Amino acid sequence: MDAHHMTGDLDRVLLTEEQIMTRLQGLADEIWVDYHDRDLLLVGVLKGAVMVMSDLSRALPGSAPMDWMAISSYGSGTKSSGVVRILKDLDTDITGRDVLIVEDIVDSGLTLSWIQANLASRNAASVEICTLLRKPDAAKVPIDVKYVGFDIPNEFVVGYGLDYAEKYRNLRCVATLAPHVYE
Ligand code: PRP
Secondary structure, three states: OOHHHOOOOEEEEEEOHHHHHHHHHHHHHHHHHHHOOOOEEEEEEEOOOHHHHHHHHHHOOOOOOEEEEEEEEOOOOOOOOOOEEEEEOOOOOOOOOEEEEEEEEEOOOHHHHHHHHHHHOOOOOEEEEEEEEEOHHHOOOOOOOOEEEEEOOOOOEEEOOEOEOOEOOOOOOEEEEOHHHHO
16 A cells, blocks of 8 residues: 555655665664674564564565564553563574564553563563654653664554554555544
């Protein structure tokens, strides 16, 4: 789905496909400088991270294994609570590995701070975070995110993996949702 397929639910394009791809290449280059001689494992968090993982991993100039987690956040509606249940755990033993969590967005930070602590408790050598998007104004817990694609305003965004009621994940760009949709 391209920007010109956007319907009345969507307000404006925040990041174009080209901006996203350029930034991901930059992040991949930075990551490779830091990890090329380490035991890197990319860990994606379903479902939002699939697009970022797909493009970021292919932008790396060398091989990197990947694994996936699926989690469910308890709490009301669309707000995450930080109380997390693992629906699908890693297939991989991460003892001694250099784990890089790959995410689409850090919003309140509650989910990522839980995942980071959970993975660190498994005796990984290191657990860092790479996210395409971060909303600094929505942060509820301090969280150290090593690689950030873009800091964005505290608006409801969809596309490039991010959904509203499971819609728009397959939009190539990142767009804001029109307030009338969720108000
Ligand atoms: C999104 C995103 C993060 C989380 C961030 O996932 O992928 O995991 O929310 O929010 P937080 O910083 O406020 O905790 P979501 O729960 O929407 O699931 P999805 O990836 O399946 O869309």
